[in-house]
Amino acid sequence: MTQNPYLWLIPVLPLAGAAINGAFGRRSSKKAITTIALAFCGAAFLLALKIALGFSSAAAPYYFDLAPWIRAGNFQADFSFYLDQLSLVMLLVVTGVGFLIHIYSVGYMLDDDGYYRFMSYLNLFMFFMLTLVLAKNYLLMFIGWEGVGLASYLLIGFWFTKDSAAAAGKKAFIVNRIGDFGFLIALFLIIQHFGSLDFTRVFAAVQPLQPELAGTGLLTSIGLLLMVGAAGKSAQIPLYVWLPDAMEGPTPVSALIHAATMVTAGVYMVARSHVIFTHAPGALTVVAVIGTLTALFAATIGIAQTDIKKVLAYSTVSQLGYMFMACGVAAFSAGIFHLMTHAFFKGLLFLAAGSVIHGVGGEQDMRKMGGLRHYMPWTFWTMTIATFAIAGIPPLAGFFSKDEILWMAYISPHGSWAFWSIGVVTAFITSFYMFRLWFMTFFGEYRGRPVIHDVTHQSADAQAMHAKGDQHGHGHGEPHESPWVMLGPLVILAVLSFVGGWVNIHHRFDVFLSPVFSTHAAFSQLKALTTQEVAQIEARDRLELAFTVISVAAGFLGLLLAWLLYHKRRDLPGKIAANLGDFYRAVANKYYVDELYAALFVKPLLEGSTAILWKGVDQGVIDASVNNAAFSARHVSENVRHMQSGNLRSYAGWVAAGGAVLIAYMVWMGVR
Amino acid sequence: MMIPLSCYLILSGILFTCGVLGFLIKRNIITIFMSIELMLNGVNLSFVAFAAQWHALSGQIFVFFVMVVAAAEAAVGLAIIIAVYRTRETLNVDQVNLLKL
Numbered sequence: 001m002t003q004n005p006y007l008w009l010i011p012v013l014p015l016a017g018a019a020i021n022g023a024f025g026r027r028s029s030k031k032a033i034t035t036i037a038l039a040f041c042g043a044a045f046l047l048a049l050k051i052a053l054g055f056s057s058a059a060a061p062y063y064f065d066l067a068p069w070i071r072a073g074n075f076q077a078d079f080s081f082y083l084d085q086l087s088l089v090m091l092l093v094v095t096g097v098g099f100l101i102h103i104y105s106v107g108y109m110l111d112d113d114g115y116y117r118f119m120s121y122l123n124l125f126m127f128f129m130l131t132l133v134l135a136k137n138y139l140l141m142f143i144g145w146e147g148v149g150l151a152s153y154l155l156i157g158f159w160f161t162k163d164s165a166a167a168a169g170k171k172a173f174i175v176n177r178i179g180d181f182g183f184l185i186a187l188f189l190i191i192q193h194f195g196s197l198d199f200t201r202v203f204a205a206v207q208p209l210q211p212e213l214a215g216t217g218l219l220t221s222i223g224l225l226l227m228v229g230a231a232g233k234s235a236q237i238p239l240y241v242w243l244p245d246a247m248e249g250p251t252p253v254s255a256l257i258h259a260a261t262m263v264t265a266g267v268y269m270v271a272r273s274h275v276i277f278t279h280a281p282g283a284l285t286v287v288a289v290i291g292t293l294t295a296l297f298a299a300t301i302g303i304a305q306t307d308i309k310k311v312l313a314y315s316t317v318s319q320l321g322y323m324f325m326a327c328g329v330a331a332f333s334a335g336i337f338h339l340m341t342h343a344f345f346k347g348l349l350f351l352a353a354g355s356v357i358h359g360v361g362g363e364q365d366m367r368k369m370g371g372l373r374h375y376m377p378w379t380f381w382t383m384t385i386a387t388f389a390i391a392g393i394p395p396l397a398g399f400f401s402k403d404e405i406l407w408m409a410y411i412s413p414h415g416s417w418a419f420w421s422i423g424v425v426t427a428f429i430t431s432f433y434m435f436r437l438w439f440m441t442f443f444g445e446y447r448g449r450p451v452i453h454d455v456t457h458q459s460a461d462a463q464a465m466h467a468k469g470d471q472h473g474h475g476h477g478e479p480h481e482s483p484w485v486m487l488g489p490l491v492i493l494a495v496l497s498f499v500g501g502w503v504n505i506h507h508r509f510d511v512f513l514s515p516v517f518s519t520h521a522a523f524s525q526l527k528a529l530t531t532q533e534v535a536q537i538e539a540r541d542r543l544e545l546a547f548t549v550i551s552v553a554a555g556f557l558g559l560l561l562a563w564l565l566y567h568k569r570r571d572l573p574g575k576i577a578a579n580l581g582d583f584y585r586a587v588a589n590k591y592y593v594d595e596l597y598a599a600l601f602v603k604p605l606l607e608g609s610t611a612i613l614w615k616g617v618d619q620g621v622i623d624a625s626v627n628n629a630a631f632s633a634r635h636v637s638e639n640v641r642h643m644q645s646g647n648l649r650s651y652a653g654w655v656a657a658g659g660a661v662l663i664a665y666m667v668w669m670g671v672r
Numbered sequence: 673m674m675i676p677l678s679c680y681l682i683l684s685g686i687l688f689t690c691g692v693l694g695f696l697i698k699r700n701i702i703t704i705f706m707s708i709e710l711m712l713n714g715v716n717l718s719f720v721a722f723a724a725q726w727h728a729l730s731g732q733i734f735v736f737f738v739m740v741v742a743a744a745e746a747a748v749g750l751a752i753i754i755a756v757y758r759t760r761e762t763l764n765v766d767q768v769n770l771l772k773l
Contacts, residue, residue, distance in 0.1 A: 648765055649696055656692050 001200075004062035006047060007081040007239035010091070010656050011130035013044040018123035032108050034533065037119035041102045041126055045095040047125050063136055070139070075401060077197050082136035086516045089336055090133040090268055093343045097260045100128050102352050105252040107485035108358065112250075118158060121610050122256070125151035129261055141269070145233065148262045149176045155257060168248040175242040179232015183269075193218060203275040215282030219583070223276050223283025226269065227290070227522040236324060237294045240317045241594055243583050247309040251354030254309060260347035264339045267323040269535025271332040274342035274517055278330055284414055288328020292409075292422050295321030299429040303436070304577075304588040307364045311437050315390065318348055324403050325423060326667035328417040333513040338401035344500045345389040345398055348493035352383035355482040355490065356441060366440040368448040369473055375479040378487045381443050382610040384493040387438045389497040390429035392555040399552070400429060400501030406551050409542055417418075420547070424554050431558025433608055439566040446479065524546025680721035687714030701753050701763045705746075712742050 017040025021383035025033050055062070063086035070077040083091070102122060109118050128151055132144025149172075157169030190197060196203045212220050230236070235243035246258045257263070269279060270287060277284050295318045302314035319342050357364055360374050373380040389396035392403065406427070409419035481487070503509045565573050577584045586592060643654070675718065691711030700702050716735045723731030760768055 646769065653696055656696065 001061050001063050003509075004051065004064055004083065006051065006081055007062060007064040007134060008066045008079075010044050010047050010051075010095070011081075011127050011134060013040045013047070014123040014126035014130065018127060019125065021116050021120040021462065025120055028116070030110060030115055032121055033116045033268050034110075035506055036579050037123055038099075038102055038106070040123060041095075044126065045099045046129065048091045048095045052081065052092055055083070055088055065136075074195055077137050079140060080136040080142075080198075081499060082199065084516050086268075086271060086336065087133050087515050088511070088591065089340060090264075091130070093259050094126070094129050094133060094341075097343050097347050097493070098122075098256060099349065101252050101256040101260070101351065104248075104255075104354075104486050104489040108252055109250060109356060109482050109536040110389065114158065118155075118250070119477060121151055121154050121158070122252075125155070125257060125262070129265070130561075132265055132455075138190065139200075139273075142183065142187065145229075145265060146180065147267075148257070148265060149173065149180070149233070151651070152176075152246070152257050152262055154254075155248045155253040158249055158253065162248070163322060168242075168245040172242040176232045179229045179239055182225040182232070183230075184224050184230025186229065189218065189222050189225065191464045194407060199272065206275050206279055208317070209279055213277045213281060215285075217280070219276055220280040220282045223273070223280040223287060226273055227283060228231055230270050230287075231264045231290060232266075232323070233269075234320045234324070235317050236266070236290050237297060240294060240298065241597060243308055243317055244313040244590070247307070247313050251309070251350060251357060255347045255350030256311070256636070258313070259350050260343040263316060263320060264323070264343065266337055267320065267327060267339050270324070270327045271517075274327075274330075274332050276319050277327070279452055281414065284328055284330060286328075286417060287324055288414065290324075291321045291324025291328050292419050293321070294318065295325060296422050296429070297321075299567050301590050302433040303429065306366055306422060307432075308356065308366050308437060308441065309350070309364055311366070311487050312346070312349055314354060314464050315349075315434065316566070317554070318426060319346065321392070322402065322423070322426070325409055325419055326405040328421065329409050329412040329552055331405065331412050331415075332517045333510045334401070334404045334408045336513060337509050338405055341389070341397035341401040341500050343499070344493055345396075345431040345497040346489060347388045348386040348497050349390065351463065351486070351490055351493065352379050352386060355379040356383075358482050358486070359479040363448055366437060369441045369446070369457060370444040370448075371442070373442040376481040377445075378481060378490065382487075382490040383438065385494045386497050387434045389501075391434050391558060392427055392551060393559075394552060395501070397497050397501035399501070399555075400504050403551055404504065406526065407547055410547065411540070418459040424551055427551050428554035428558045429460055429556040432562050433558075433563030435559045436566050437561055443567055444570070448479075450478070453479070500575040523545045544576050560598030677721055677725050681718055684714045684718040684721065687711075687717060690714075697765055699764050701756065701768075702728070703764055704765065705749055705753070712738055728730060 017036050020036050028070055051062070061082060063082045064082060065078055065080040067079045067080050068076075085107065099414070102119075105118065105122060109115055112118065122221055125148060128147025128278045130144070132148060135141035135144060153169045153173040159165045160169070189195060194201055194202050196205075206219065210218065212218075232239045243258060243263065247254055259627055260401055277287065297316045297320060298317035302311050305311045305314060319338070323338050323342070325333040326332070326338060344602045355376065356369065356372060356379060359379065360369060361370065363369065385396065389398040392399045406423045408421055409415045409423050410417060455514075512589075565576075589595075688711050691707045691709075691714060694707030694710065695704055698707065716738055719731040719735045719738075723729065723735075756768060757763055762768070
């Protein structure tokens with residue numbers, strides 16, 4: 001490992017930006033706030049880029065010990081940073097996409113009263129996310145992990161005067177606590193058994209252990225608990241419920257935190273802990289099953305949503321499921337590859353959706369959009385690229401990553417045809433609901449009311465939209481294109497969504513990551529092959545080609561069906577929904593999962609707390625004892641205060657009487 | 673002829689008790705002040721009686737100290753009494769009650 005003294009600057013730069021804007025932003029001009037926020041975030045990006053350029057050829061990871069933190073006996077956890085190929089990919093995604101979204105936010109949020117607050121929070125988020133990615137030990141990673149949760153909470157509830165936004169922020173925070181609980185216990189187990197939280201030391205200790213094939217044991221428990229944490233942060237079953245609600249936040253937040261970066265932290269953490277997981281096949285299977293089920297489950301909910309951001313939210317949950325599916329079959333590099341392409345196209349989808357919402361005056365209901373391709377061509381074309389990318393149409397980014405995941409889900413030693421088939425079905429559904437969104441938003445006639453920027457907007461982004469409308473003076477009643485400061489990031493992300501998948505042609509991305517995931521040494525097989533092996537490989541290649549054709553066909557089938565239902569025969573969806581009856585209602589209501597959780601956990605907890613903790617312990621014991629102490633003191637004082645009459649001679653009488661009693665006592669006892 | 677110690681002590685006790693009773697009963701500040709002097713002198717008497725009995729000087733020295741303090745106290749006290757009389761035009765302690773609730 002080589003030391004790199006600039007490593008710590010990458011996370012600290014955005015922190016400085018956050019601190020400056022947070023402390024002085026209220027009084028400084030918007031131009032100054034913009035400059036500071038973009039400069040510090042951009043500097044982090046440039047620094048990351050510089051380090052990346054120097055890194056590509058070197059295989060040895062960089063590290064830097066900034067300062068000692070906890071030293072207790074043999075245990076040691078320092079502020080140290082670590083950069084290997086895996087963190088480098090994350091670093092570039094986070095700083096790159098993050099910087100683009102910062103630029104976009106300038107256009108989107110400039111007229112909001114809390115602009116300085118927003119930019120400060122965004123920078124703060126970058127700091128914590130980069131800490132998470134660059135940490136050298138689990139504890140520092142946990143700091144970042146909690147920090148991004150905090151930033152997410154602050155930004156979901158950014159418009160905190162709205163009840164639903166405040167509630168969504170709380171929900172996200174509390175659901176994440178459940179996951180963090182699992183993560184923490186996993187860390188305690190690691191400390192107890194390996195005496196360290198340092199990645200290199202823990203993994204070196206795990207490496208020589210036997211894989212726990214029986215499906216139980218220490219490593220399996222650690223793996224499962226880590227997965228609980230990952231499920232919370234990355235919105236997997238059963239803890240995914242917070243992510244759709246998180247769409248209450250401003251759209252750039254949805255793009256940055258709840259699509260491109262933070263929610264992928266769980267995937268990163270699982271990939272980072274791959275040594276533990278590959279030694280615990282049982283935990284690995286659980287990861288794969290959870291990922292696969294989440295992918296399918298969330299995708300089906302996505303079909304019936306009408307809010308454009310909710311569709312994307314469920315799509316994010318579903319795509320995260322794919323990443324966990326990949327990690328679960330030990331194809332970590334495929335998961336990270338999908339993480340990267342997903343950051344491009346899902347970030348783009350959200351930003352484009354924000355542009356659409358902006359264009360139609362704060363409306364989020366897709367039923368009230370339509371025909372927008374004539375009004376906002378740039379948004380339309382960038383969104384088209386993103387939609388084709390997520391649907392897995394070649395040669396766009398999503399095709400490469402999703403195809404690799406599906407192939408690995410089948411061919412990997414941990415894989416199974418079940419993962420693959422559910423994955424293909426999910427790919428079809430994904431393509432269907434994404435093209436449904438695409439057709440409903442951009443094709444047909446404009447179904448919304450004229451765009452008037454009045455105060456009656458009901459959507460989450462209405463406030464920003466309203467202010468923006470005043471500034472640009474859009475009173476012409478038609479949807480309009482967004483300004484270039486917003487379109488620029490869209491175009492860059494569109495290019496990335498188009499070409500981003502090409503990095504893995506000939507498995508170059510897998511080979512790049514192979515020093516990290518040493519399990520994939522198989523990619524660099526240079527030895528001479530026997531004819532039998534050649535035949536095997538050829539058969540494998542034919543199978544892979546067939547699988548690719550099937551998954552692409554699933555993508556096109558989704559496109560076709562969406563075209564039929566939402567463009568050609570617009571009357572059909574309603575009829576189908578009516579025929580399905582209860583099932584459709586269940587899907588549209590997200591399978592009543594929120595209601596189920598409310599009845600199973602929230603309500604008993606709330607009522608138990610009210611009856612026992614509030615009325616019983618707090619009011620009955622704590623309040624009562626304090627009040628009783630006060631009341632008795634008052635009672636006693638009320639009796640004693642009569643002595644203090646203010647009459648001097650009565651005081652003198654008391655003194656004389658006291659003296660007399662003392663003397664009598666001494667005489668009586670014979671004290672001399 | 674030696675007067676026994678107990679006589680002095682009884683006289684001292686009577687003086688002291690007179691002082692206490694005067695202090696408690698009287699309303700005029702000057703009378704109360706004189707009662708305090710009476711108590712001090714009662715104590716002084718017991719000091720000198722013991723000093724004479726045991727041939728120890730320390731008792732007499734105590735008495736000097738008490739007299740010094742009493743003289744100082746009398747000077748300050750009388751000044752206060754004059755000041756009180758000038759502002760309140762009364763020396764009745766029951767009417768000098770501004771600090772009372």
